[in-house]
Amino acid sequence: MTGARRPRSERGQASVELMGMLPLLLLFGLLGWQLLYTVDVQGATVNAARTGSRAVGVGGDGREAAMRALPERVRQGALVVVNGEEVSVKVEVPLLVTSVRTDLLTVSDSAALPATN
Numbered sequence: 001m002t003g004a005r006r007p008r009s010e011r012g013q014a015s016v017e018l019m020g021m022l023p024l025l026l027l028f029g030l031l032g033w034q035l036l037y038t039v040d041v042q043g044a045t046v047n048a049a050r051t052g053s054r055a056v057g058v059g060g061d062g063r064e065a066a067m068r069a070l071p072e073r074v075r076q077g078a079l080v081v082v083n084g085e086e087v088s089v090k091v092e093v094p095l096l097v098t099s100v101r102t103d104l105l106t107v108s109d110s111a112a113l114p115a116t117n
Helices: 013-057 062-069
Strands: 078-083 086-092 106-112
Touching: 013 062, 013 078, 013 086, 013 106, 062 078, 062 086
Parallel strands: none
Antiparallel strands: 078 086, 086 106
8 A cells, every 4th residue: 555644643633623623512502501590580470470469459559569579680670560469570680791781681570469458
C-alpha cells in the first residue's frame, strides 16, 4: 500500500466539539430554566386570584389577600384589580437575563367565586 496516509490522531476532538457546543447548551439550559420559572409564577398568579376572590366572597379585602398570596419576588410588578366578586391578577415575570425588558413577559389570571353570605 504505497501512498496511503495514516489517519491523524483524533485525540482531543471531543473536547473541541464540546467547547463549540457549550454556548448552545447553556442557552438551552437558560431558556428551560426561564420556562420553568414562568410556569411557577403562573401557578402563583392563579393561586393569588383565587385567594383574593375567596376573601371578597367572605367580605374581606380581595386586593390585600391576593397580594399576600403572591411570592415576594413578584409582588413589586403585580397588579390586582377587584371588580365585584372577580379578582384579576397580572404579574411581570422576572427574567433571568436582566438586560432584557421585564414587561415582555407577563402572566395573568382571574377568578370569581360566589359569595358565601
